[in-house]
Amino acid sequence: MAIEVRNVSKAFGDFQALGDVSVVVPDGSLTALLGPSGGGKSTLLRVIAGLETADAGEVLFDGEPVTGVPPQHRDVGFVFQHYAAFKHMTVRDNVAFGLKIRKRPKDEIATRVDELLKLVHLDGFAGRYPAQLSGGQRQRMALARALAVEPKVLLLDEPFGALDAKVRKELRDWLRRLHDEVHVTTVFVTHDQEEALEVAEQIVVINEGRIEQAGSPDELYESPATPFVMGFVGPVSQLGDQYVRPHDIDIHLEPVDGGLQAQIEHVARVGFEARVELHLADGAPVSVLVTRQQAAEQELEAGQIVWLRAHRFHAFAEGELASA
Amino acid sequence: MHVDASGRHSQPVGDSRAARLTLRAIALGYLALLLALPVGMVFYNTFADGFAAAWESVTTPEAQHAFWLTIVMVAIAVPLNTLFGITAALALVRGNWRGKTIVGAIIDIPFAVSPVVVGLALILVYGRQGWFGEWLTDHGVQVIFSIPGMVMATIFVSLPFVVREVVPVLREIGVEQEQAAQTLGASPSQIFWRITLPAIRWGVAYGVILTTARALGEYGAVAVVSGKIVGETQTLTLHVEEQYQQFDLTGAYAASVVLALIALFVILSMNLLDRRKESS
Amino acid sequence: MSALPRPAAIVVARPAIAGALATAYLSLIVLIPLAAVVVESSVDGWAGFWDAITAPQAVAALRFTVIASSIVVAINVVTGTIIAWVLVRDDFPGKRTVNAIIDLPFALPTIVAGLTLLALYGPKGPAPFDIGFTRVAVLAALLFVTLPFVVRSVQPVLMELDREMEEAAQSLGAGGFTVFRKVILPTLLPAIASGAGLGFARALGEFGSVVLISGNIPFKTEVASVFLFGQIESNNTRGAAAVSVVLLLVSFALLLVVSWIGTRTDRHAR
Numbered sequence: 056m057a058i059e060v061r062n063v064s065k066a067f068g069d070f071q072a073l074g075d076v077s078v079v080v081p082d083g084s085l086t087a088l089l090g091p092s093g094g095g096k097s098t099l100l101r102v103i104a105g106l107e108t109a110d111a112g113e114v115l116f117d118g119e120p121v122t123g124v125p126p127q128h129r130d131v132g133f134v135f136q137h138y139a140a141f142k143h144m145t146v147r148d149n150v151a152f153g154l155k156i157r158k159r160p161k162d163e164i165a166t167r168v169d170e171l172l173k174l175v176h177l178d179g180f181a182g183r184y185p186a187q188l189s190g191g192q193r194q195r196m197a198l199a200r201a202l203a204v205e206p207k208v209l210l211l212d213e214p215f216g217a218l219d220a221k222v223r224k225e226l227r228d229w230l231r232r233l234h235d236e237v238h239v240t241t242v243f244v245t246h247d248q249e250e251a252l253e254v255a256e257q258i259v260v261i262n263e264g265r266i267e268q269a270g271s272p273d274e275l276y277e278s279p280a281t282p283f284v285m286g287f288v289g290p291v292s293q294l295g296d297q298y299v300r301p302h303d304i305d306i307h308l309e310p311v312d313g314g315l316q317a318q319i320e321h322v323a324r325v326g327f328e329a330r331v332e333l334h335l336a337d338g339a340p341v342s343v344l345v346t347r348q349q350a351a352e353q354e355l356e357a358g359q360i361v362w363l364r365a366h367r368f369h370a371f372a373e374g375e376l377a378s379a
Numbered sequence: 380m381h382v383d384a385s386g387r388h389s390q391p392v393g394d395s396r397a398a399r400l401t402l403r404a405i406a407l408g409y410l411a412l413l414l415a416l417p418v419g420m421v422f423y424n425t426f427a428d429g430f431a432a433a434w435e436s437v438t439t440p441e442a443q444h445a446f447w448l449t450i451v452m453v454a455i456a457v458p459l460n461t462l463f464g465i466t467a468a469l470a471l472v473r474g475n476w477r478g479k480t481i482v483g484a485i486i487d488i489p490f491a492v493s494p495v496v497v498g499l500a501l502i503l504v505y506g507r508q509g510w511f512g513e514w515l516t517d518h519g520v521q522v523i524f525s526i527p528g529m530v531m532a533t534i535f536v537s538l539p540f541v542v543r544e545v546v547p548v549l550r551e552i553g554v555e556q557e558q559a560a561q562t563l564g565a566s567p568s569q570i571f572w573r574i575t576l577p578a579i580r581w582g583v584a585y586g587v588i589l590t591t592a593r594a595l596g597e598y599g600a601v602a603v604v605s606g607k608i609v610g611e612t613q614t615l616t617l618h619v620e621e622q623y624q625q626f627d628l629t630g631a632y633a634a635s636v637v638l639a640l641i642a643l644f645v646i647l648s649m650n651l652l653d654r655r656k657e658s659s
Numbered sequence: 660m661s662a663l664p665r666p667a668a669i670v671v672a673r674p675a676i677a678g679a680l681a682t683a684y685l686s687l688i689v690l691i692p693l694a695a696v697v698v699e700s701s702v703d704g705w706a707g708f709w710d711a712i713t714a715p716q717a718v719a720a721l722r723f724t725v726i727a728s729s730i731v732v733a734i735n736v737v738t739g740t741i742i743a744w745v746l747v748r749d750d751f752p753g754k755r756t757v758n759a760i761i762d763l764p765f766a767l768p769t770i771v772a773g774l775t776l777l778a779l780y781g782p783k784g785p786a787p788f789d790i791g792f793t794r795v796a797v798l799a800a801l802l803f804v805t806l807p808f809v810v811r812s813v814q815p816v817l818m819e820l821d822r823e824m825e826e827a828a829q830s831l832g833a834g835g836f837t838v839f840r841k842v843i844l845p846t847l848l849p850a851i852a853s854g855a856g857l858g859f860a861r862a863l864g865e866f867g868s869v870v871l872i873s874g875n876i877p878f879k880t881e882v883a884s885v886f887l888f889g890q891i892e893s894n895n896t897r898g899a900a901a902v903s904v905v906l907l908l909v910s911f912a913l914l915l916v917v918s919w920i921g922t923r924t925d926r927h928a929r
Contacts, residue, residue: 420784
């Protein structure tokens, strides 16, 4: 099911969480809402689910406005950041909850729950209570519970935020594969750009209640619409008014046309790469990423004076994009 | 072990053996003199003339009537206060309505009011000369010196317990489980019965026990509004006082023992629930 | 869909209606009756109110109640803290039982509490002294019913008290009593104060436990609530209402102080 958000605004008291936001989520896509904490991405997700009411604007499911439709009747599966496990129910009863509410026949429920538990690798844990599960297991239970009612949309709020790094990585890959299997339109909220770039097909960058840019991971990385997006999806250095990725800067040992003079402060060799920290004549710091081999050939070392020139950069003039 | 400035060995506070034993002796001695021995004495006095005499004195018609009336008080006051408690707690924690702050602040008032003042207050409103007295008399309802007034007094003094126990539990569980149920299609009443109530059940149970204990044991407020009519408006606590005044000490002690056993049962249940709450 | 929502649904989905219902119940049982007391006390104007609360018997009862409650609270502060300390830091067989017994005064009907003290320390009791119908008897009854307040308020704070803080103080050279005075006591103080405040409010209004053991001798062992009871029985509701208002004001002031201590400590902890 396709989701369209049209001109949605939402304020909590004096705080403007969303200001005139419009987004389109294509049917069957895997979309990430990416942005810093407090930027409004969770609020947008909750407005889509109907858990929050927008002050203005509307949400459409497959072209139909759903404003005023309570969450019960929106056919969305929602996975909460802290799982919202029903603590007094076993894993089986948690997953079966939505089906019992829909008064499905008992044997159908049993079969479906078994299927889902297998899908999320929790077969064998059916009789346990949430308190007896690890964080990752609880998260997968919450996913199974949301999927049980065959929602038209799956919404996940910081799904891996509360997990440790290793489990997070596993669950990321797993969510990607799950989406390939189940093909339900999925929207997830994250503040981790690596997570968004790795998992999502489409990324919507939200900051201070506004959409900065929406596009594929490649588009966002290669053609960022704003300095904010550029800085948020990857490391960035600034040469005058040029925004440059550290690996797009060339180091010259002699003055070059359009090159800026800089002094090396420190050279750190990390594996295949060498990170060179410099400062420009006006004192502004710059990071440059070169290969280890290049660093050796140029004999780069602290104190050395060099000239920097970007072979690829972005310049942003009042929100306009001008790439070279 | 640390060495302090003067070179003496110091030990963790209260771990000095002498200090610890002294404190323990003071605490236990105080509790024995104030609580254990007096309560034990009542048990001893009750059965001093044998079990039969004690049994006889708590099975007189007056005593039986007092038992029955106490049960009536509990049977009305506890369910009403439980309903009120859950409703008020949800409204206070989840709602955002005008007057919420004030209601939250005054809900504990019954704990700060002398039972005698409770009785007086009810007389002034529901008594024959009270604010609603005329209307009630016209409709043939007698509240004061009758069972309805005693029920109201009982409700008054035991009113805040459930609210107080449920509010912190509701705060702790948050709204996410309820919202999850919502997205899974549950209606508001399904959410209440399947999610909210099971999540707060130990808090409710604790509150109900405290309410019951207070309702069973209230004396002052009920005494003021009951008119103390033997065999009619006498609850178990009033019966204890009556028997004492009539120099039927065995009767007073025996009824006290019944009430004390209930109190011990209450404490036992509270402890079991404490462990339940910790483990969940 | 437009049918009346079910009761459980109101409670969950319509907090404002639930709030209105709760307020109505609270009003019928608590607020209107208490308002009636205030109104009744003011029927004869300020002069009538003043006369009622300055009647010699009323003054004597109020004065004795306040003095007795103060003494009781002072004793509670010491014994309550010691008991809480022993229950948290000490270990001995039967500790669980002792801990459970602390709640007995909350669970035991007050009239029974009075009777138990009378059974042991009264005229026919086996104790070597007889406190029946004396001021000491009133103190004993009040101590009995207010016992749990300080203990139950200090205990959780003591349990969470950071042992490292004490050890740090000791490593800096502080002796046992110094650590208690300078490190532990300041942390416990808000809890002690709020327990004391609640106990004081309870003692001010106490009736059931006092009524048998005190003998209710005017100008001697008569406490405020017993005085009120007598006034109500002799149909002087106006005078009773005036004295009630005094009691109510003091109790509410105490509750306010206790909740103020509570919010202040919460802020401190963050």
